Amino acid sequence: MLITNVRPWGGEPCDIEIRDGVIAALTAHAADRQAPADSVAGRGRLALPAFSDVHCHLDSTRIGLPFRPHTGGPGVWGMTMNDRAHWREDEWGVAERATHTLGRMIERGTTRVRSYAQIDADCGLERFEGVLAAKEAHADRCEVEIMAFPQAGLLKEKGVPELMDQALSSGAAVVGGIDPCTLDRDPVRHLDILFDLAERHQAPIDVHLHEPGPLGVFSVDLILERVRALDMAGQVTLSHAYDLGSVDEATTRRLIEEFAELDIAMATVAPAQHHALPLADLTAAGVRVGLGEDGQRDFWSPYGNADMLDRTWQLAFTNRYRADELIEHCMAVASRGGASILDGNLPRLASVADRPGLAVGDRADLLLLDGETVTSAVMDRSADRTVLHAGRVVADALQLVG
Structure with a gap:
């Protein structure tokens, strides 16, 4: 051609x-x-x-359905339970919603995706199977990596680790974790399960981290300790990590250096919070950073429209970038930055000027x-x-x- x-x-x-x-x-x-x-x-x-969306939830999308007013409660648990109470009410099943939204993402320029698939005592593998159907429907148009994701925690309900194991044996490619301290309240046990699943299935790990500054640093240090002990450099992504930049300057610098050393990737959704680790500093240190849309008009939030170009604008805006080089850097993060997380053989962005x-x-x-x-x-x-x-x-x- x-x-x-x-x-x-x-x-x-x-x-x-x-x-x-x-x-x-x-x-x-x-x-x-x-x-x-x-x-x-x-x-x-x-x-x-083309874009690489490294953090989306195809299993919860409501794009294509009538708009529904937001009803979620505060906090991760409140939002999770609100989603649990309503996700079966939609006119379309998970597979139809996920397939429709993935098609819309492709139309707008996304050809690589890492999607979460919620796994818990309520939905079992139903939501995972819906995302798997969307992946198969668009197999010739887009590369999709599915994460088995315990949205309600690994320990709060019985049988979740076993369901995660089943999903990873049935097509899921990534082991998902979430807030080891604030949700499961047992970070050691939570991480024991994550890293055991990763070892048995030879799969990378992606941890949803909403925890506030010092507590988030505590969880991250436990993760870094295991990455070193198990020789898993290049196999772990931290998603969100909104507040890691709120700690003192020395800790911020240490985290960035250790992320670069151990090839810990970061996935951002360009939040409005101003306490994230600085994007330009992460790139300069050699940390892989990718962008994602997160939920897309779902029971968690009315935001998200399947267009990564819009989210690239948001990444530049929330970082208060005006210089062309930095705005172009956001495009590099949204495309090849994310691609380098999904394919570790691709080199990390070398600088904010790398294209x-x-x-x-x-x-x-x-x-x-x-x-x-x-x-x-x-x-x-x-x-x-x-x-x-x-x-x-x-x-x-x-x-x-x-």
Whole structure:
């Protein structure tokens, strides 16, 4: 395939040749070049690596259904119980909702996804199976990694570790954990179970961490201790970790350095809180950082619309970025930053100026997007988009192809 007249990361116009799903050559655009029948007209648009959503909950999405007023109570447990009380009321089942939302994500430029699948005493494996059905429905358009996620904790209800084990034997690829201290109130036992499951299934770990500053640092230190003892560098992601940046400067610096040393990745959803570890400092230290949409118009929150370009804008806005380099960095985090979490063989972003993903040998997961510059495209969020996965067009003008 040949993609004609595009501007990689806003650079000079070029043509991109794709063979066997990867970028084979980039050459200066020649207006008189005869394009093959299966070529894609870039029309001077930007060429960017496609988005990687590393933190979403396809099992809870309500996109496509009538809007429902928010009824959740405060705190993780209150919100969890509100979701439990209502998730079966929806007009569509989990598989239909997850498949619809994943399609909408692909249409808007996402081709790699890590989705949580809630597993607890109430739903058993039903929600996991719904996400698995969505993954299979879009297998040719998007790469989906499913996390077995104990939203209500591992220890508060009987049988959850066994259900997690079943999910990991049935297609889940990641072991999920959540707030070892504030939810399960037994961090040692919680982490014993997580790391045992990870060892038995040879799976990475992703821990939801909402815990406040010093308590969050305590939980993180327990995780770091186990990563060292079990030689699991590069196998752990911390999601949210909203408040780790609220502690003293020396602790903040230590955490960033240890995350880089042990290749602990971080997944953010661009929250409004201002106590997260600083994005630019994490990148400068060599920490993998990815972006996700979290819940998408579900029983937890009315926010989320399946568009990672909107969430990229939010990442820049909540970090108070104005400089073009930093706003473009948010695009790099939302695309190749997240991809490097899902595929540890991909290099970490080297600096806030690093713009990877469009070199010869890179997988041709691409987003062609209208915009004068990358920054203007993040601000304007045009609907003029063409999405490629492994060298094949999977969506155009916000519609799935094929």
